[in-house]
Amino acid sequence: MSQPNIQQLTEVIRDKSQFVDVLFQEVGKVVVGQNVLIEKLVLSLLCEGHVLLEGLPGLAKTLTVKTLAQTINAQFNRIQFTPDLLPSDLIGTMIFNQKTHEFYAKKGPIFTNIVLADEINRAPAKVQSALLEAMGERQVTIGETTYPLEEPFVVLATQNPIEQEGTYPLPEAQLDRFLFKVKVTYPSLAEEKQMVDRMTRNESPKPQKVCSPEEIIAARKLCNDIYMDDKVKDYILNIIFASRFPEKYGLPDLKNLVSIGASPRATLGLTKASRANAFIRHRGYVTPEDVKSVAYDVLRHRILLTYEAEAENISSEQIVSKILDRIEVP
Numbered sequence: 001m002s003q004p005n006i007q008q009l010t011e012v013i014r015d016k017s018q019f020v021d022v023l024f025q026e027v028g029k030v031v032v033g034q035n036v037l038i039e040k041l042v043l044s045l046l047c048e049g050h051v052l053l054e055g056l057p058g059l060a061k062t063l064t065v066k067t068l069a070q071t072i073n074a075q076f077n078r079i080q081f082t083p084d085l086l087p088s089d090l091i092g093t094m095i096f097n098q099k100t101h102e103f104y105a106k107k108g109p110i111f112t113n114i115v116l117a118d119e120i121n122r123a124p125a126k127v128q129s130a131l132l133e134a135m136g137e138r139q140v141t142i143g144e145t146t147y148p149l150e151e152p153f154v155v156l157a158t159q160n161p162i163e164q165e166g167t168y169p170l171p172e173a174q175l176d177r178f179l180f181k182v183k184v185t186y187p188s189l190a191e192e193k194q195m196v197d198r199m200t201r202n203e204s205p206k207p208q209k210v211c212s213p214e215e216i217i218a219a220r221k222l223c224n225d226i227y228m229d230d231k232v233k234d235y236i237l238n239i240i241f242a243s244r245f246p247e248k249y250g251l252p253d254l255k256n257l258v259s260i261g262a263s264p265r266a267t268l269g270l271t272k273a274s275r276a277n278a279f280i281r282h283r284g285y286v287t288p289e290d291v292k293s294v295a296y297d298v299l300r301h302r303i304l305l306t307y308e309a310e311a312e313n314i315s316s317e318q319i320v321s322k323i324l325d326r327i328e329v330p
Helices: 003-016 018-030 035-047 061-071 087-091 125-137 189-199 213-225 230-244 264-280 288-299 307-311 316-326
Strands: 050-054 076-080 092-097 102-107 114-118 139-142 145-148 154-159 178-183 258-260
Touching: 003 018, 003 213, 018 035, 018 061, 035 050, 035 061, 035 154, 035 178, 035 213, 035 264, 061 076, 061 114, 061 154, 087 092, 087 125, 087 139, 092 139, 102 145, 125 139, 125 154, 178 264, 178 288, 213 264, 230 264, 230 288, 230 316, 264 288, 288 316
Parallel strands: 050 154, 050 178, 076 114, 114 154
Antiparallel strands: 092 102, 139 145
16 A cells, blocks of 8 residues: 555544544543553454453443443443353343244343443353354354344453352353453552542533444444554564464473464454554554554463463463564564
8 A cells, every 4th residue: 555545544544533532531531540441442342352351349340331331322231140140141032922822032131232241250151152152153043043233242241350269261262252351450549539539429420422333333444444564464473473383483481381372363353453553543554553552452361371381470461571572573
């Protein structure tokens, strides 16, 4: 693509991406801090990706997701995952109508735009596999009929990192379906003070609807048009391949620490997320910085560690960090 076209594209992107700033501003009226979380949720909407949120209770995960749904005027359902949850509680079931003597489908809470699957690792494997179909295929089968889910459709799942008793760890195949795994951290002292001032008033701030689901869908198409140079594509591929074959990339010490590297789905996720990151920064082209800023969230749950790495308390973030330090930036 020639340079003038990139300039033209940047002008179009700058114009069409203005709603993102308003969106951040509106969510920020309700949610104090958590800017990284808000940014990653908006990126997931632009990438048609799902997000796994890991953080302690009380860090405004539910509030952030709910507020975001309100600002984009989308339908939102929160499902509390428990050990006794059934797949039908999630997707719906066939019900017999005694008047007509026919069965009809009663749709479950999955039929919405934004699903908050709270404490996803508390539900058994059958429920998780029902959610997997919805996440991967964007459709749900009730009885013998398959129903497409409305766009945009995003699953935002939360899990508590400390309370592991009575939980069912997510299988690797399901973890790979999440575009991002975002670690939600404590707010700073100044942010928490602001939170006290804001949330202890009689009336909590309410967000305004500043854009529509249709705008999000239109923005997705624009994200696909954002220019990515071959050098940046090679940079993404080198990062992914270094997680699979570290010794070929001058990282022999990682060979005994990584049991399984990032999948091809990670390559696609990193490419899409880098383009979306350029979009929210009002640019028509992708830079290596875009790739770096989403790499940790795309890769931390896709690089599986060996027992040796766990014994040495080495995290997947440290592996990603070593790879990013090693791979030459174009």
